[in-house]
Amino acid sequence: MVRCMADVIQHPASAARAAGAAGSIQVTGLSHAYASGGGPMEALADIDFTVGTGRFVVIVGPSGCGKSSLLMMLAGLRQQTAGSILCGNRPVTGPDPDRIGVVFQDANLFPWLTALDNVAFPLALRRVKPAERRRRALDMLRMVGLENFAARHPHELSGGMRQRVSIARGLVQDPPVLLMDEPFAALDEQTRMTMGEELLRIWAATRKTVVFVTHSLQEAVFLADEVLVMSARPGRIIDRIEVDLPRPRTYAMMAELHFARLRDRIWQHIRSSHAL
């Protein structure tokens, strides 16, 4: 990472280009295989896609298609077998909280820290001064509507609140990209719908690039600018669907024919993928 920074400093032109595309993601020829009892198992094959800065892209696919693995590779938490991942025109070689924030399925908050300290945790790792940490973490909590719960521990919060704290934590370092791994999967349906709206509001306010993995077709169409549909193992991208519903999105749109058609198109892919 330090080396990359040095490159950018040495080449002002590339620095300018990187700034314009800071939130872009470019995945080329990505494959992943892991060792299993009967030899190497192919999990992901020939994944190519590009996400423009500020876009909301949702990846859907049947369970076990490797969509979460793909996200972990984008986050630099897992190494791919082949292919390259560029974020802001620089390769992703490991976790880099300056460029990429991650929100996990189970919120993964540290149970011994308060909501505020959880949000401030990435800043503490960077040795940001306590007063500054507190101020920025409080700003983030305010953005997700939890400023009155700053002193609570995770076990005192509901599932939806925990996930909101987790989103605040993912955004506290102001990375251009936010990766979300089925963040609402563990929530009940009502909370899930509220959280979807809440996320779109936060996204509209921060204009981050979001890559969001889910297995809910409805959620995918409701949230996305673009939906990438993956096949069953080995996971490939079998369709890209541009969701041209106007924003801000409302629940009323779910009842519209166009919404149903888009959802149906994804479902056809996943069903045929299951039949394999």
Next chain:
Amino acid sequence: MRSDDRSRGLPPAALRWALIAIVVVLWEVLPRVGAIPALFLPPLSESLRILVTDWPAYASALWVTLREVCVALLLVCCGGILGGAVLGSVPALRALLLPVASSLFAVPIVIVYPILTVWFGIGPASKIAFATLGGFFPTLLATAAGIRTIDPNLLLAARSMGASLPQLVVRVIIPAAIPTVLAGLRLGGVLAIVGVVVSEMLISDAGIGYLVTSYRTVLDSPHVFAAVLLIVLVTLLFDTLARWLEYRAAAWQPQSRRGWRRAPRGAADDVTAVT
């Protein structure tokens, strides 16, 4: 559901104090009225009086015992926690040694005490060695379990935020393991105290355990019970301290897992229902 408990008579704390009061009264009254021979159970006031009049002898014995306990606790802390941390974080070593450690925990280590006196003499060193051995295994096993049961997702989350290995240890692994480690240390500490007293009773020339044995051989029950009272006091003190520490360290855990006392219920329960 909790109001049911409350409506049923005295709260548990009051009931507990009442039971203690009853025991104290019976301890005094039963020997006085001759229901129990004073040789078996001297009146409480008699033992307390001796504790006061013979205080210099008891104090010097207590000093010896406390010193041995403190050194043993220190060794148990260092050895047990360090060993447990290594055992908990290195899978190969764990597979090799954890079954051995678990089995050794079950061995009544009193049988090695005569050997320890041969090695270390009958002075404090053999007591400390014996007590350390007694407290070591529960602390070791608890620490290993505490490290092993850390949620791997928390480590993954910390890594995604760019945590280095030392940061993972200091900011995630240690805080996550502390409650389990302290619970093990409480058990290990009590066993260390037991170890010191037992070894003093077996072969020694000083300490509370030594006093118990020497008064017992001359059938001086009031003096024996005075010594017993002191040991009970020391153990209660340690246990209270350890539980307070545990409570403080586990303040973030859900109520059901906290033992010290019941904290007021958070208002969040009601808020969560709304959200």
